Amino acid sequence: MVTRRGFLKGGGLALLGVGLMGGIPAFMAEAAASDKIFRPYKRKKVLVCIFQRGAMDGLMAVTPFTDTYLQSARPGLSLSAAKSGNGNPLIDLDGRWGLHPGMKAFEPLFRDGRLGIVHGIGSPNNTRSHFDAQDYMESGTPFNKGTASGWLNRAVGLLGHDAVTPFTAVSLTSALPRSFYGDHPSVAISNLQDFAIELKSNPAAANTAARSFEDLYDQTSSGLLQQTGKESFEAMKMLQAADVRHYRPANGAIYPTSPLGNSLRQIAQLIKMDVGLEVAFTESNGWDTHFNQGTDNGIFARNVTDLSNSIAAFWTDLDASQDDVTLMTMTEFGRTVHQNGTGGTDHGRGSCNFILGKDIAGGKVHGQVAALATENLEDGRDLPVTTDFRSVFSAVADGHLQIANDKVLFPDWVGAKAPVMKG
Template structure:
């Protein structure tokens, strides 16, 4: 007996941009008979953004009173003092300064909707991008063979089966490691093309139309009607929406960048009410080994894009903000000392940002000791004082109402840090 969950997981919704608009003709006909305007009760939504390449948390949120940092970064150190030719840091609390290119974040911090966690990272001290990203996305930093990602496990802990294929969506060209697992999840590179891929089936794009039609033919019409109605209704809604000409609300202006476009499309899915609960996007270019810059340059452009994209999304959410929490993550930080090419090398701890109405905002959470050599990890790096799992689990627990840390992060038995209300 094929169940609805089995139908979804068996590839019944593995669409690969087939035909005009990306929807096979037979599927368009199947959904055409569904008249319901939308069947999904609005739920809480978690949006995760992975900053790939390892963000320099000490430049994004600088402990500007630390004289050791100033000495370690003779050309990269930034001050909150309003003098000189450089733009000053935005003084958050007389100790930490926000990079001036992240000025979009300042109002949210002041209004206590934005929290920052400093000294966050993995207990595994690898400085390999690939391994560190894999460990962070799997949520098991000392196990390489974990089959599932922590966000996929979070979906499984939501307490209900997916009534829609859009419960967990990544706005990326392929499914991220965080979404691997038994629970349905999609990667959509662009809503306009409806280009969807499934994990581990790169070659399937050439066979998708045939295999999907085969599955359809083998499935009784009754099963398709009774168990797939919500799923097909969601697809129908997406198909009929003019995603290309989407108009953001509340004056929101998204940067014309990969991240800006991804968050704009996530906003569309949320407003369409297709049952989205966990969304994922990526931001690249954070591996700043040389010419990192200060108030201008590579890093400044990246943090400007990150903060402006997130704030455009948040503004666009308007009255839906109570339902949404946004959280960033990056695999590790950068060295305290700058290198000989005006950049920073692979380090350990970094910082992350959490935006939402259920966040203990207006605070730089975490612990940073003075950056003297004896306090640095391996004598060179900002030490990890907050395990990323303590933050990720707290956000998932409080926002998505998940209370099973043993499944979400099976090897972790640590403490929450109070970054969420309640």
Template sequence: MTSRRGFLKAGGLALFGIGMGGVPGFLANAAAEIKQPGLFERKKILVCIFQRGAMDGLMAVTPFTDEYLKAARPSLFMSAAKISANKPLIDLDGHFGLHPSMAAFEQVFRDKRMGIVHGIGSPNNTRSHFDAQDYMESGTPFKKSTESGWLNRAVGLLGHDAASPLRGVSLTSSLPRSFYGDYPAVAISSLKDFNIQMKGNINGANMAAKSFEDLYDQTASGLLKETGKESFEAIKMLQKTDVKNYKPATGVVYPNSALGNSLKQIAQLIKMNVGMEVAFAESGGWDTHFNQGRETGIFARNVNDLSESIMAFWTDMGTLQDDVTVMTMTEFGRTVKQNGTGGTDHGRASCNFILGNSVNGGLVHGIINPLTIENLEDGRDLAVTTDFRAVFSEVADKHLKINNDKILFPDWSGKKIGVMS
């Protein structure tokens, strides 16, 4: 049996929005022949956000009492002191301060619905974006041969074989590594313009010159028809709803950004009750080698978008908040010492944010030792003191009721850290 990943690699099937038009007629007809599922039982939903490029966790959540960090970052270090001429950090606990551009997070942290894990990262010390992201999304940081992603395995462990084709949804133009595998998952960049894109060759034929209708009709092996079944089912489900005129809850305004728009569409799918259980979105621009900025600048804009987008989504959920947990992730952090161009280079540990009503919130979890040279990894980086798998597995176990870490994260047998209540 051909796996979804194998097909994606060979044929490149992805759902995306083309910015014009709608669903091709032949796809609509194919979808119409598939039996429409009934209403789905309300289930728990995990929303994962990958911050691609490696977020500087020491600037997002700063150990502001650490004099070594202050010395290492003469133009980037921020204080929580209110007497400062600059906008201060938001003092969380007398030791850690939240970047002022993330003020949207303050109240849910105070309400103990948001937890932060600091010193989180991969046990693999690669500083390659590609490799680190691949390892984090596969969940096997020392094994490149793993074909499936941890979110796809999570979908499989939920055990809902006859459930919705929209169990796993990524609001991206192509399926992320996290969703590679044998269980249903689709990538949709726009609910408004739902289409199918074909790239590359299938069965040795150059399909670029052929129409979608020819492609569908002439695929003798039936590979497209079988592998695309979830896609057609998804199209049919979404066609029955006015996806173009979604109105968030009263007073909710999503940032007009890639992440804001993705989370808005995830909220829409949740409210449509299409059977989604795992959702994925991305946030880019975190590779801050140059002119990182402090109270303003690239980093400040990025964390503002992240926090405002997540909080718009959370507020939009309203009475559905008990069903949803949001978790961020990033491949690694940045160097403790700033570089000569006002930025930070590839490092090791960073931090992540977990939002939900079952989170052990109001705490900065994890361990950060004083940032003296002897405590730094390779003499330059914030050391990884919490394996990302300890956090990801705990969130999945507690929220989605998955209790099979041997499948979810093979080769890992560590301990949870108590980030979920």
């Protein structure tokens, strides 16, 4: 399906000469960047999703630290909120819930009421297979493998207008994620800098090649190739005009040099460049902590530190754009309440997620988590899923992007939205 794109029809960056590829002279880039870019669309809200692949241990990320059952189920994996001994204590959020000390960057956001947490979130399908659970969460249909589209792609289709630019839905991943499968325009870009015609160490030749390509695609009789070609070159010029290579984050924000940090930095660039981004996706890996997950130090601590520092840097960097952006994390399931024989935890059911934004009912741990006595656990071992992920995703998508069609967004789902949004 080719979608008409108003931005390009309107001439977009016509002022920008063709062929500014490879080594653009700095003065030209500056001149181009200072040109007022004509935008025939209103600035839109942006939803940023982070998939934490591998299943995050929600009980260690956000711990019910007063729960004695948990402490005895995890003698080697418990953190306390009290400042005692050597390790760093949990960050006491409200007398019951403690944030992992690695996530201290989240604390001010939570206290500010910008960051909300949902605990006991998960899928109604009790599969403990990473693949199946991720697949179901991304397709948004927990009992149907054959759903061709992903829920975020359907969200793009429900935005209520044509995709305005090639950057309406962008995944900062090397391949298109399952969440983005579908008919609505969406792209996977692993690095914004790659968005150029390249002929290594020969910018002049790259320049000619780019001009030739642009001309050929402009003339082709294939509508699909012509339209997409035009969009591609416009997109390239937008990015080059913004000089993505030399991006400097605002407010002294320092992104971790991790894959997640890099992805979020580029998403921030796209948001601030105002190129029509509305849905963004990226992922964070390494959450499958069967072995020695550690406590205030170790694999898990490093993971949550990277997660929270990346997100906090992103938020700081966004500056004035914070008003338009909501960020949400997700993970396929949680982990066993009991620690296993190798200092880790195995595949479980409920986990928690984080939602950040101005319109979030933040400063609060949502959801129901009962005392973790065996009789309260799913199959006698796991944190039960008390909040269907779809009730949270739809609340956020509907509340932030004004999508009000849950039948399309989450077919087969009938339920109430979780009260995670303000108002």
